[in-house]
Every structure is written in structure tokens, then in C-alpha cells.
Amino acid sequence: MSTTSSAENPPEISPMERRLRTLLEHLAAPLELILRYFGERAIMLGNAMSALVRRPFRLRLFLDQMQFVGVGSLPIIMLVGFFSGAVSAQQAITALRIFNQERFVGATVGISLAQELAPVFTGLMITARAGSGMATELGSMRITEQIDALSTFAVDPIQYLVTPRVIATTLIMPIMGMVFNIVGLLGAYLFSIYFEHIDLGQFIEQFTFWTDPKDYIIGATKALVFGITLSVAACYQGFYVRGGAKEVGLATTRAVVSGSVSILVADYFLIDAFHILWPYR
């Protein structure tokens, strides 16, 4: 049978139009990649949130995850917090000494801990410890068909596995950020008073005068957002893993990288937003 159709002979396009199409495709490719990246994670987050208001409510799963993310991460958060505070104080004193203003160390460290160091470092530590654990656990469950098994029992795997992890991480992050703050201040205080011989009264007075609840609200809000981004990044990588043990390892690496990057990128936009909301003094 011989038929001539437009499908067999597509209409001719001019070289200029072809070049234009190629250019547009090249320009659109990264945009598509970015939209897909955020879109897929947003869908997972949406599904996890909608599952939160659907029965059954499995409180034990939330508590288990809070224990894993929070209590399990406490030692590393305290360790990193203490030394971050001490190092910040050391750097601040070095810089302030140029102007003979070392007394401001309490204020500088207090504000930077509250707004930046505590939420960001806590986020990075939780990503490395709990985020990698989530990706590995979910990835192992996927390749050994445990996630499929949940579906066969009419259990929504997102509701059972992802929702508790996202919610627990989101709620625990501001608390862990606060712990980081307290221990960090302790580190800064001990270093300033005992090693740099800063006046105790000056340290406390400058700290209490210059820091206010706004700094802690900013820090806690950032920690909350980082909790969402890091847990969604980790759950996404683990939940959709395909293949075997090697792919689970790669998914874990990707979870840590994308979780950490998402924290730093979100941090930039959040601090901008907060500076619009609460301009610099």
C-alpha cells in the first residue's frame, strides 16, 4: 500500500527555524531539570502532608523518628555546637581587637549563633547523620520489596514511612537549633573568659543588650524550613531508589549532597526575606 501522509513527510522547516528550535530546546533543558527537581520533591511533600490528616494516626512512628533524629543526634550537635561557639568567639575577638572592641564578642557570637550558625550547622549535622540514615533505610526497604509489601497490605508507604520522618525532622530541628545555641554560647563564654580574659560583665551585658527574641525567631524559622528540605531530600532519594546495594549507596550520597545544598540555598533566600521583614538596625 502506498500512501503519502503528513506523518511520513513532515513539513519542511527552514534552517533558521531549526536553529531557533535547537536554541530554545537547549535553553529550556536546564529549566525543565530545575522544575522537575523541585516539582517531584514538592509532590512528595504534598503527599506526605495530606497523609498527615488521614487516618490511621501512628503516633509511635512519629515518636520513633523524633528519637532517631533528635535524641540520636544530640551528642554530635552538642559537640559541634560547643566548638563552633568557641571558634566564633576566637575569630570575633581577633577581628574586634583591631578596633579595641573585644567587649562586643558576646553580642557578635550571640547574634551569629542565633541567626546563622545554629540553624545551618544543625541542619548540616542532621543531614549527615539522620538524613543519610533515612535514605539508606528507605533505599534498603525499596530494593528488598518491603515498600511494595506495605502497599499489598493497603498501607500507604508515603504515610507510613515519609510523613513521620518529615514531620519529626521539621519539629525537632528548631529544638536542636536551640540546643546548639546554648552549647555554642557556653563554648564562646568559656573561651572568651578563660582564654582571652574578656570581662565577664561586658560579655553578658553586650550579649543581652544586642540580641533579642527576633534573632531566635529567625533562627528557629530557618531550622524549621531546613528540617523540611533536608528530610524531603533524604526521603525522596531513598524512596525512589532503583537497583541494588550500589544504588542505595549512591542515593545516600545524593541525599547528603542535595540536603546540604538545599540548606545553604534556602538559607540565602531566607535571610534575604528576614532582612526585608526586619531591616538591619
Next chain:
Amino acid sequence: MNQPPASTSQPPTAPAGSAGPAGGDPLKQRDERWQIRVRGLNKTFGPQHVLRGIDLDIERGRTNIIIGGSGQGKSVLMKHLMGLLRPDSGQIWVDGVDVVPFSDAEMGKLRRKYGMVFQYAALFDSMNVVENIAFPLIERYNLSRAEIMERVRDLLRRLDLANVDGIEQKIPPELSGGQRKRVGLARALIDRPEILLYDEPTTGLDPVATKNVDEMIRRTADDFGVTSVVISHDMASTFRIGDRISMLDQGKIVVSGTSEEVLVSRHPALREFVETSGLVAPEQGGQA
């Protein structure tokens, strides 16, 4: 031998004696002989056309085996039977009702009819044996701990697991391959399903363990009266336990019938499968 049934958009003809499409809960309508009937099932993944118009009948209360080579779509077909995947087109009639248009909630209810035994058991690593077996009961019902334990222990006894030391508190990595399969079977059976799906149950087992699993499948079908659907490429097992055998090749059911009927089939793909398994001597001069 039954040839693959023809595709149709109408409900498959019910054999004499079966219940008609009466009112009431559609899930309770029954066909006396066929529990599941699949018609014209198609599924593509991107450019890959995996299922190409599957027509398949699953006989109630019998052991139905679906054989086929690797990558032929056996697991995809099984996931469709269970409602874990949605077809691009076609129908799946379960007890006289097309379940393809079912909502997720309806599909969730339908799945209570099914139990699934996974290739490597798919036991939850974070739970011990009792928690694994009891999982469907805990998720679906509000039973007392005593009731749950009674049903778990009954199954452990019936599946010869009760005499294993400390079995109840063991976690999956502490179990042998055979024990894992039986715990997986116990978990699939705990909610008394009507249909039991096995995904390549003998893969990776030695001949003795394979024979034990075969006996387990056979005995489970007899003792619990369930309809068994077994995905397999182990021909020896297939002919040992299969009441009805269907072969999946190139995304289609190419042969379907009893083991005697299948053994004498002239279909080239089936002959190759049977002959390479050593069950019959290869024919000279190719296929007729």
C-alpha cells in the same frame, strides 16, 4: 487445552451456576470457576510495551502457575492482579467485577482478598517475627493482643515454625531462607486471604529447599482453600504443583491449560522452555 480467551470489552461470560451481576456489594459477587479473569491488558513503560493484550483466567481454589522467561512481564502482570499498577487499557475481573476503574480506597479494600509472598519474603527488618506476621491485623483491625497472638501462634504451628527455638522474637536476619519464606507466607495468610500470590518462590533455593517450598504451596492451597497464583520460571516446580499453567511470552499469554495439556503443546516458546528444563527430550527437526 484452553486457548487464550478472546479480548472483549464485555464482561467475560460466566459459567453455568455462577452468580450474575446482582446488586449489593460488588466484591461479594462470585463466579464458581474463575476467580480472576483478565482481558486485553496492556501496559507500557515509556517506549517499552511490556504487556500486549493479556488474556488470562485464574481458577478458584486451584494452583495457577504463570511461567515465562526473565523480562517477559510476569512481575508486572502480578502487580496488576494485585492492583499495585494500573493498566493502560484492558480489564481485570475479580469475582465478576472489573476492578480497573476502582479508586485507591476501593483498591485498598479489594487487596484484603489478597496475600502476597515475595521472592525474598520482604519481611520488615525493623520488626520481629510476631510483629511481621501480625502486621496486617494491626493495620486493619482493632484486635486485642491476645487475639492477635492466638492467630499468629496458630499459623506458626500450621507452618511448622512453632518448634523453632525463640522464633517469635527473632528478627529477619536471624532466620534461614526457608524460615523467612514461611514467615512471609504466614504474614500473607494471617488475614485469611482468598487469593495468594507467590512471586518466584523457589528462586535462589537449593533442590531440597525448592521441594519443601513446593510442598508448602501445595499444602497451603489444600489446608487454607485459597486460590494460588504462582509466578515462576522453574519448570520442575511448575509441573509438580500446578493445576493450571499459563505461559507469558512477548507480553502475551501464549499457552494456557492443565499440566498435561501444556506438556504436549507445540508452541515454540513453550517447547523451548520445557525442553531446556530437561523435563522432556528435545524434538528433532524443529517445531511443527
